[in-house]
Amino acid sequence: MSDDDQLNHFNQRGEAHMVDVGDKTVTQRTAVAEGYIQMQADTLQRILQSGHKKGDVLGVARIAGVMAAKKTSELIPLCHPLALTHVDIQLNADEKSQRVHCVAEVKTAGQTGVEMEALTAVQITLLTIYDMCKAMDRGMSMKDIGLVSKAGGKSGDWHKPLA
Numbered sequence: 001m002s003d004d005d006q007l008n009h010f011n012q013r014g015e016a017h018m019v020d021v022g023d024k025t026v027t028q029r030t031a032v033a034e035g036y037i038q039m040q041a042d043t044l045q046r047i048l049q050s051g052h053k054k055g056d057v058l059g060v061a062r063i064a065g066v067m068a069a070k071k072t073s074e075l076i077p078l079c080h081p082l083a084l085t086h087v088d089i090q091l092n093a094d095e096k097s098q099r100v101h102c103v104a105e106v107k108t109a110g111q112t113g114v115e116m117e118a119l120t121a122v123q124i125t126l127l128t129i130y131d132m133c134k135a136m137d138r139g140m141s142m143k144d145i146g147l148v149s150k151a152g153g154k155s156g157d158w159h160k161p162l163a
Helices: 041-048 057-070 115-133
Strands: 027-038 084-094 099-110 141-151
Touching (some): 041 084, 041 115, 057 099, 099 115
Antiparallel strands (some): 027 099, 027 141, 084 099
């Protein structure tokens, strides 16, 4: 196991701490995460036909995802606050599979990566869809949330292996 594979959120005494990234080089960093929310066909149809009394479900969810990416360091205790340069949330409905697929891309020029921001954006986007539609479909479930790729930094690029 290399030094990069170690659990670096613990100091030599085994105590949790924020990793010091002060000496790391500022590079362009990008992370892409994805996941989906499974639902009943009727729920998806109401979302797509803008027939929801709360308004534009996907539009609200997209904004929630952007906001979540920006607030990740307030939610995850050891994350660094980052100046994000770009957050993009793509939502695609799949009527055949009765789900909404979410892809979040997050970018920054910084000393640490944006994987947590991308993952948080996906989670909150999907949770917002759940929140807005739970009255008609409490059985919705979020699945397969994970990192797709990351670029930049000392460890270089990484892409999720194809299944």
